[in-house]
Amino acid sequence: MKVKNRGALLGSRILDLLTIAVVAAFLFPYLFMVSSAFKTRLETFAYPPVWLFTPTFEHFENIFDNMNILFYMKNSTIIAVCSTLLTILIAIPATYSFARYRFRYKEGVAYGFLFLQMVPGISIVFALFFIARALNLFDTHIFLIVVYLLWNIPYAIWMMRGFVEGIPVELEESAMVDGASRFKAFRLITLPLMAGGVAATAILIFIGVWNEFSLAFFLTSTNARTMPTTIAFFMTHSGIKWGPMFATATIGTLPVVIFALLVRRYFISALTFGAVKG
């Protein structure tokens, strides 16, 4: 009996170690990339790879001083923040409607939104390119902000609908019995209760826009260029500038990683359009 217990304990220790090894394996490529941002060019290309080295900050200095990375961060921030706020503002009433009313063709309309969300960016980006040219909006912040709404609004509706449906409708009804209007009941009761879900949705939309590549790459040139599309600057005729690129990637991914860890409670819902609760 005792032996069996010891065996079980050993087995569970082995599984613990295996778990840690698996998680480490998934994090390793990212951590190695971050560490490479602090390596000199020679160290980046060393074979076999260098594991211990004196960190250098030259690449970070380089991207801030010579590549004007702050400008692209500013563009990314403006576009991501504006598109996210607009999305939430437009999506909240629609979400409420889907969650709280019964009407004909409701699911049909909801799926209509979902199908539009499925359209690949790359498949309409060149049509959008011609539209932007025709409207004189090529390489502007506003064009990207509006275009992203096509994907963001359906996503927000599907995400937030689950959160609203999770709040008992009786709370609102009792407020309305007490004389509050439907809007007031929503504003005073449901909105505060769904605030966490709205914040999580907003953060996930922000991450999506911040990371988005194909539309930003083909619909901007210099003025509205965003962080992810700056990679083109690192692919030069004389080869790829790995150091500055890793420094940019490190800075560009840091806010996203922090944000994602903040809303990890909502992450499963986020990945499945609210179909699965974490």
Place this chain on the structure above:
Amino acid sequence: MNGDIRSQRRRPTWLGPAILILPAFAVVFSIAAYSAFSLFQLSTVDLTFGEPFRLAEGVGLQNYQWLLTNEHSTFGATVRITIHYLLGTLIPELLIGFAIALLLNRKMRGNSLFTALLIIPVVLMPSMVGLIGRLYFSYDGLINFFFESVTGVRHNWYGKDLALVAVILVDIWEWTPFFILILLAGLQTLPVEPFEAARVDGASRWQSFAHLTLPMMLPLILTTLILRFMDVLRLFDVIFVMFSGGPGTATTTLPLYVYRTTLVQRDVGRGSAASVMLIIIIVALTVILIKLRERIKFEA
């Protein structure tokens, strides 16, 4: 606003919800309709990218016909590469992801921290992931270092035989956590009673996995597969940055084909026709998969 919504009870019941949905509907469907109209229009003309639109010559549906039937068209080969890419990513991601989810689904200190950390690959900037992949798969890169340590040989991942494999491996690294996270969440909400009953009846671990866990998880597995399927089919950025569809056409999946036809060959008409077909393929296959999942759900 207050009065409007309050008094909607006396009006037709669809008016309230319709007013609330209208802004979202108007914005989304007008952008979509405008783009769809332009895209379809572009797919019926002969136009070189860079030329003004007034030089476009209407050719009807000839672009579609060319893509599907012309002997010089590589559309068929592209579809084949896309299928390889789909199977090469989805199957390993599901199997590895499910296995790791089962591994994580037990009481252990720090488990919630581990699952949180697995979010990181999923939220990284895809363009940067592409560049990471490009460096790690270079001849003197990290991947070859590990390969040489274990097998003693290095591979040319940039060559046309292995480029697609390299792109697939990057996707597996980035997106297996997606399966892990969702399937783990599913495993944690399974009811306990059936498993206890099975243990009392003397079922082996494998039996309770095959007869209880698997059938109960099937709907969620299908949902996850459908979501990933849509994403893999429209993936552009990582492949674009790693190999931009090359060498040759080795990594030219459908989204890459759209890009290369429109911008590299500068053929706007055929590129747009390919875009339309990509949209139709994604929507049609997803509808079929959703229907399929519903049927399985009812049978289960």
